[in-house]
Amino acid sequence: MIRVVLPAHLRTLAHVDGEVRLVVDGEATQRSVLDALEARYPMLRGTIRDHVTQQRRALVRFFACERDLSHDPPDAPLPDAVAAGAEPLLIVGAMAGG
Amino acid sequence: MSEVRVLVGTRKGAFVLTSEAKRTRWDISGPYFAGWEIYHLKGSPADPNRLYASQGSGWFGQLIQRSNDGGKTWEAVGNQFVFDGAAGTHLWYDGTPHPWKFARVWHLEPSLSDPDTVYAGAEDAALFRSTDGGQTWQELPGLRRHGSGPSWQPGAGGLCLHTILLDPTHPERIFIAISAAGAFRSDDAGTTWRPVNRGLVSQGIPDPTAAVGHCVHRIAMHPSRPGVLFMQKHWDVMRSDDAGESWHEVSGNLPTDFGFPIDVHAHEPETIYVVPIKSDSEHFPPEGRLRVYRSRTGGHEWEALTKGLPQRDCYVNVLRDAMAVDALDACGVYFGTTGGQVYASADAGDSWAPIVRDLPAVLSVEVQTLP
Numbered sequence: 001m002i003r004v005v006l007p008a009h010l011r012t013l014a015h016v017d018g019e020v021r022l023v024v025d026g027e028a029t030q031r032s033v034l035d036a037l038e039a040r041y042p043m044l045r046g047t048i049r050d051h052v053t054q055q056r057r058a059l060v061r062f063f064a065c066e067r068d069l070s071h072d073p074p075d076a077p078l079p080d081a082v083a084a085g086a087e088p089l090l091i092v093g094a095m096a097g098g
Numbered sequence: 099m100s101e102v103r104v105l106v107g108t109r110k111g112a113f114v115l116t117s118e119a120k121r122t123r124w125d126i127s128g129p130y131f132a133g134w135e136i137y138h139l140k141g142s143p144a145d146p147n148r149l150y151a152s153q154g155s156g157w158f159g160q161l162i163q164r165s166n167d168g169g170k171t172w173e174a175v176g177n178q179f180v181f182d183g184a185a186g187t188h189l190w191y192d193g194t195p196h197p198w199k200f201a202r203v204w205h206l207e208p209s210l211s212d213p214d215t216v217y218a219g220a221e222d223a224a225l226f227r228s229t230d231g232g233q234t235w236q237e238l239p240g241l242r243r244h245g246s247g248p249s250w251q252p253g254a255g256g257l258c259l260h261t262i263l264l265d266p267t268h269p270e271r272i273f274i275a276i277s278a279a280g281a282f283r284s285d286d287a288g289t290t291w292r293p294v295n296r297g298l299v300s301q302g303i304p305d306p307t308a309a310v311g312h313c314v315h316r317i318a319m320h321p322s323r324p325g326v327l328f329m330q331k332h333w334d335v336m337r338s339d340d341a342g343e344s345w346h347e348v349s350g351n352l353p354t355d356f357g358f359p360i361d362v363h364a365h366e367p368e369t370i371y372v373v374p375i376k377s378d379s380e381h382f383p384p385e386g387r388l389r390v391y392r393s394r395t396g397g398h399e400w401e402a403l404t405k406g407l408p409q410r411d412c413y414v415n416v417l418r419d420a421m422a423v424d425a426l427d428a429c430g431v432y433f434g435t436t437g438g439q440v441y442a443s444a445d446a447g448d449s450w451a452p453i454v455r456d457l458p459a460v461l462s463v464e465v466q467t468l469p
Contacts, residue, residue, distance in 0.1 A: 009133060009158060013174060043174035047158040051178045059157040093157040 348397020
């Protein structure tokens with residue numbers, strides 16, 4: 001079970017409270033987790049990564065285990081603690097007002 | 099008993115304002131999509147409970163929301179806007195080629211007859227259409243591939259397609275406008291396009307009378323006379339009596355002919371409204387006095403409408419999609435400001451009162467007249 005924490009606006013959009021828990025087929029990577037997330041919550045498609053290029057949106061970051069994973073390759077394994085469900089993958093909107 | 103529903107898009111969410119036909123007591127609901135920019139929302143003429151909204155943010159991109167109950171509840175529908183084929187380039191502000199890239203939807207125009215068909219005007223300038231209620235979107239690429247496309251240059255707000263007018267008497271005819279390319283017309287339901295800018299004169303471009311390159315801010319049409327178009331250009335208020343084939347200036351005695359919105363009275367096709375703004379670098383009313391100007395002669399002769407509007411120290415702007423009219427008698431006129439006020443007139447502009455005065459900056463105002 002992978003735990004994912006969404007930013008507030010995306011929690012509202014997906015109609016979820018608190019963490020999202022996902023079953024991910026195969027190895028837990030950014031791509032496989034986002035695939036599972038978007039399959040369960042189709043309204044999130046295009047909000048975290050581009051529909052076509054699959055590139056992370058510029059003002060969205062991925063943190064876990066006190067590390068910034070945003071620039072890791074999308075198919076790199078996530079930290080063991082995330083894969084084991086001990087730590088969440090944090091999807092974060094860049095800290096900026098507006 | 100008729101009812102009026104005013105749909106307001108703001109920098110931080112959408113609001114729905116409703117009133118009985120007297121338009122004296124208003125119920126305000128919202129914010130919907132709190133914290134998101136709502137560039138535009140509009141109802142289907144064929145089913146007034148079907149609404150579409152353009153929701154976006156710099157963080158999470160573009161979303162389209164749809165309501166089937168007049169705005170009480172919403173669902174996110176399709177948000178994949180992909181150019182048909184190679185994206186190509188337009189010109190950047192510095193005149194160098196710049197790749198076409200989707201940024202946001204500025205304007206949603208539901209079909210006149212089918213609630214599931216809706217057009218979307220995008221930045222960078224492109225026209226998309228959905229025929230399944232917004233679930234999927236297809237570009238009408240003939241516009242972007244018009245031979246002049248590589249020469250289009252953005253206005254200060256981006257290279258945006260902001261106006262979409264559907265001709266009720268010629269179902270195949272569509273007018274659109276792009277800042278800063280100009281006006282275009284299709285007579286084959288959006289397959290092919292040609293610029294319709296003859297008569298426009300813009301001093302900010304190398305050839306002031308060029309076929310394209312004009313910063314058209316808004317075009318309005320009365321549905322009973324779709325061949326007559328009114329345009330607020332960057333500078334100049336213009337009129338066409340031949341479906342855009344030619345334009346002539348009708349700025350007349352306006353205190354300044356810069357501005358953004360323009361609209362037509364619901365029952366008097368020669369009565370039009372603009373909100374003069376001081377200049378392109380001073381986006382506020384001249385002398386700090388917020389005045390709507392009305393012409394009952396289709397242009398040239400204008401009167402200031404000031405009753406109920408602030409006549410000192412007012413430095414708001416009224417954006418291009420932020421004015422609309424209802425279909426009641428007398429015609430109601432509405433506009434929203436960047437200061438968060440939504441003003442309404444229930445007597446065709448003779449007097450005004452704020453419905454609400456402290457919303458986030460207003461980006462768009464649309465009105466539905468319900469039976």
